Amino acid sequence: MGTLKKSRRLRRLRSSALLLPAWFAPSSALRTAFHRARGVQIGSNVEIGYFVILDNLYPSKVVLEAGVTVAARSTVLAHDESRLYTGTGSELIEETRIKEGAFIGVHVVILPGVTVGRRAIVGAGSVVTDDVPDLACVAGVPARTLQAKDKVV
DSSP: OOHHHHHHHHHHHHHHHTHHHHHHOSSHHHHHHHHHHHTOEEOTTOEEOTTOEEOSSOGGGEEEOTTOEEOTTOEEOSEEOHHHHHTSSOOEEOOEEEOTTOEEOTTOEEOTTOEEOTTOEEOTTOEEOSOBOTTEEEETTTTEEEEEOSSOO
16 A cells, blocks of 8 residues: 555544544533544634534634634535546545634534634524625625625724
């Protein structure tokens, strides 16, 4: 087995082994630490709720900047294998970034390659398919802008 394949397998094994503690640890600080150990890029003062999925296969492609909150049962994806599985294309792998101070509500799904802007709010149950501007408030399936502010308060 080549060195690259072996390294990739070890990273995936480590990421998988740390999934349950990352989902169920009793404090946000512990959940954040386990997700960092999985390879997720996490800034300071980040809050992560219970059972948050930060891409299971490519955690290093997920970036949570300082002051971000991701509420319980939300999912942030950095890959999409649907075209690969259906034989209509290849796997999509893209960085997904949640910028400083953004708030992600309960049970939100953020698709690969999306950037959520600084201090933006994503309402509960939303599916975010496109970038969210700084300071915007979005909700729905797919998520649409409800309100946008032009300056940080």
